Amino acid sequence: MMSNASSLSYSLCRWLRRGAVLLVLSVLVACQTMVPPAVDQVRFIPLVSSKRVIDQPKIKYLVRPDGYEYCARITGIPVTPTSRAMACAFWNVRRKECTIVTPMETGYNYLGHELRHCVDGAFHD
Amino acid sequence: MIDRQNNLLNLQLTRRTWLAQAAAVVVSSSALSQSLAQSANSVAVGFLNHYPPFSFHDRDGKLKGFDLDVMQRLCTILGLHLIQVPEGMATLSAKLRAGEISWIGNQLLTTPENRREFDFVRPSYASIQLTCVQHEDDVRDFLSLDDLAGKKLGVLAQTGVEDQARGALGKSVVAYPRIEDALNALAAKKLDAVLEENLIAEYHIDRNDLPLKVRSLFSPFSIALISDSMLKGLSRKSMAPNFMASMISVGRLSPLIKIMGVSLPFCSKVLCSSVPVISGMRMSSKITAGEMGNESLKKACGPSKV
Numbered sequence: 480m481m482s483n484a485s486s487l488s489y490s491l492c493r494w495l496r497r498g499a500v501l502l503v504l505s506v507l508v509a510c511q512t513m514v515p516p517a518v519d520q521v522r523f524i525p526l527v528s529s530k531r532v533i534d535q536p537k538i539k540y541l542v543r544p545d546g547y548e549y550c551a552r553i554t555g556i557p558v559t560p561t562s563r564a565m566a567c568a569f570w571n572v573r574r575k576e577c578t579i580v581t582p583m584e585t586g587y588n589y590l591g592h593e594l595r596h597c598v599d600g601a602f603h604d
Numbered sequence: 605m606i607d608r609q610n611n612l613l614n615l616q617l618t619r620r621t622w623l624a625q626a627a628a629v630v631v632s633s634s635a636l637s638q639s640l641a642q643s644a645n646s647v648a649v650g651f652l653n654h655y656p657p658f659s660f661h662d663r664d665g666k667l668k669g670f671d672l673d674v675m676q677r678l679c680t681i682l683g684l685h686l687i688q689v690p691e692g693m694a695t696l697s698a699k700l701r702a703g704e705i706s707w708i709g710n711q712l713l714t715t716p717e718n719r720r721e722f723d724f725v726r727p728s729y730a731s732i733q734l735t736c737v738q739h740e741d742d743v744r745d746f747l748s749l750d751d752l753a754g755k756k757l758g759v760l761a762q763t764g765v766e767d768q769a770r771g772a773l774g775k776s777v778v779a780y781p782r783i784e785d786a787l788n789a790l791a792a793k794k795l796d797a798v799l800e801e802n803l804i805a806e807y808h809i810d811r812n813d814l815p816l817k818v819r820s821l822f823s824p825f826s827i828a829l830i831s832d833s834m835l836k837g838l839s840r841k842s843m844a845p846n847f848m849a850s851m852i853s854v855g856r857l858s859p860l861i862k863i864m865g866v867s868l869p870f871c872s873k874v875l876c877s878s879v880p881v882i883s884g885m886r887m888s889s890k891i892t893a894g895e896m897g898n899e900s901l902k903k904a905c906g907p908s909k910v
Contacts, residue, residue, distance in 0.1 A: 580747070
């Protein structure tokens with residue numbers, strides 16, 4: 480009986496420990512994913528018309544249920560526990576067209592970031 | 605002088621001696637070309653003989669193409685004389701194995717089969733492997749095969765794209781032996797879309813003035829690779845990265861593409877690394893190696909302005 484109780488408490492402890500580790504990890508992940516890219520944490524001066532990749536782009540905005548998956552596919556950035564493509568854009572300089580893709584839920588910062596791509600092209604590392 | 609001529613005329617050329625001499629000429633010329641290919645100052649590079657716009661014969665029968673220009677530039681940078689060897693893939697593969705060419709100058713996909721046969725070095729440039737081509741008037745958005753359910757999709761026959769498309773869409777996929785035919789059918793509105801690599805599609809659209817547009821991306825997949833199993837006289841490890849670094853640092857790829865007249869509306873992630881014309885924004889402070897980039901790389905994206 481005693482041995483049963485001790486083994487029960489031992490396994491309970493093990494599960495609690497695992498739970499705690501998972502909790503810490505998930506908090507860390509959440510913290511990390513809440514950090515916006517450095518490029519979005521600063522103000523910037525928009526490029527003058529002559530230096531823009533597309534001066535007056537024709538922009539299409541697509542909200543897709545498979546937004547995360549699509550952006551992961553075309554950017555080659557896989558969806559991982561710590562990061563995923565929140566939005567993406569592709570553009571055709573010759574046709575002066577730009578398409579922004581986001582999942583169903585998005586934010587101003589993502590749209591703004593991608594909109595800047597449509598005008599400035601590849602503006603960040 | 606006359607005596608010598610008479611002596612030559614007096615030679616008895618039997619069939620056996622003629623054959624032996626002919627064989628000797630063939631062997632010596634083959635050995636000569638091989639030794640030329642392997643000499644320090646020249647390199648024999650294989651190219652597919654019909655792979656427009658990357659390598660193909662123009663109307664004058666001259667071999668030209670984007671891959672040829674890239675390889676020519678590589679050889680110029682390395683101080684080597686480029687010997688072009690245009691052949692079909694099977695022959696190129698055999699010649700590579702026999703050491704008659706040092707590498708293949710065209711892009712090859714890094715499929716498991718190709719990896720078994722070839723060693724791959726760093727990419728020399730990139731293109732979007734799969735884009736959706738639509739009619740100029742078409743405003744629909746096809747971003748995945750799911751979006752194309754029930755639509756007529758044109759693809760190149762006997763390719764992985766055909767297999768995948770058929771798996772997802774079934775009989776609505778129309779496979780063409782030549783991509784030109786698929787694009788012509790699309791221009792005639794007999795298809796809803798065609799999936800093709802962006803550079804190839806743009807080339808045919810430009811060349812034949814087709815009322816089509818390269819619309820959306822289906823994959824980021826890229827890449828032109830110098831494939832090789834025997835880089836004779838060259839250091840495999842140093843060659844391609846150095847070549848790329850020097851080409852990119854001085855922006856040499858841009859005039860190359862302009863010379864070809866191939867528009868490159870989508871600059872890819874591999875060449876431009878972190879400065880893809882396809883941009884991906886993600887919620888993480890981590891930046892992977894593939895995303896790293898710099899100003900010189902951005903300059904190399906100049907062709908996207910074409």
